[in-house]
Amino acid sequence: MKTDYIYQSAFAKDVAKGLTAHPKHIPSRYFYDEYGDLLFQQIMKIPEYYLTRSEFSILETDREKILKPIVDLGQKFNLIELGVGDGFKSKLLLSYLYQQHIPFTYYPNDISSNVLDLLSETLKKEFPDLSFRLIAENYFEALKKNAWRNDQPSLMIFLGSNVGNYTENETKSLLDSISASLESGDQLLLGFDLKKDPAVILRAYNDEGGVTKAFNLNLLKRINRELGADFDLDAFRHWPVYDPVTGTCKSHLVSLKEQRVFVEQLGMEVSFEMAEPIFTEISQKYSVSDVSELVEKAGFEVIEVFMDDKRYFADMLCRK
Ligand code: AVJ
16 A cells, blocks of 8 residues: 655655656756755856856846836836846846936845845845845746736846756746736846857866766755655766757766665655666756747747857847
């Protein structure tokens, strides 16, 4: 007889589902616990991980042009940010608006309440008069609750190629939800990583220093700690792959032997065959026309596309 466990958390439920699926998988949103947040902040600084620096340079160079259409409406507006993280890049936009005394309310969202607490401290220090409200939810929940709905226009920003963490169908439904949460005339700034030399892409997910490997393995560490599992982290290999046909970069943890892992809180033993993978993350790469098509299907028109000098990364400004 099979025992039915009532799982405590969404994490427990998703891990139970993912480790009994074929192929096994763990959703990438679970990277971001306290240690994972720290590792991701390190990743953003490693030489191979060009994404953050590329987007930073776009926002630094073009922030005035990017913000002009919303500022030109001449009204107080909502600046809603999905997946803010440490806000390192967003602060370029915030500081521009703040210094020009342009009125807006900031709604930073992240799945990690840890990262939002840290952000809240730095916002109060750096922008003492800024009005902001934290939204600690996953994107879909945040969009559904729509806590920013009022009669002001909105600019929603979704930076860092966070949109790349989804399958094509999930991306479509995420963009539909974004569109549904906005009013006609509202704007969206969407940051995405561009297709480029596959060697450059693969190195970004397989850095020499092994930070990305630690980030990936942190999923198993988290299952060990939060769900009482006994994963041996040395028995799994970090294995990213990039397919230049589809533009999909995928990360895996591959079992280096036949092994069994016990997950106490799930009352579950998980067996791995030799070389069996756990699929952990998608980081989709796009062409500008791929993304134009996606946003247009979700009911947006493209206003302008901003790129860095190397054309590694793009921020697309759209209007609903
Ligand atoms: C935060 C989702 C944009 O996919 O590039 C970095 C996460 N994973 N290194 C990405 C990540 C491995 C990152 N995003």
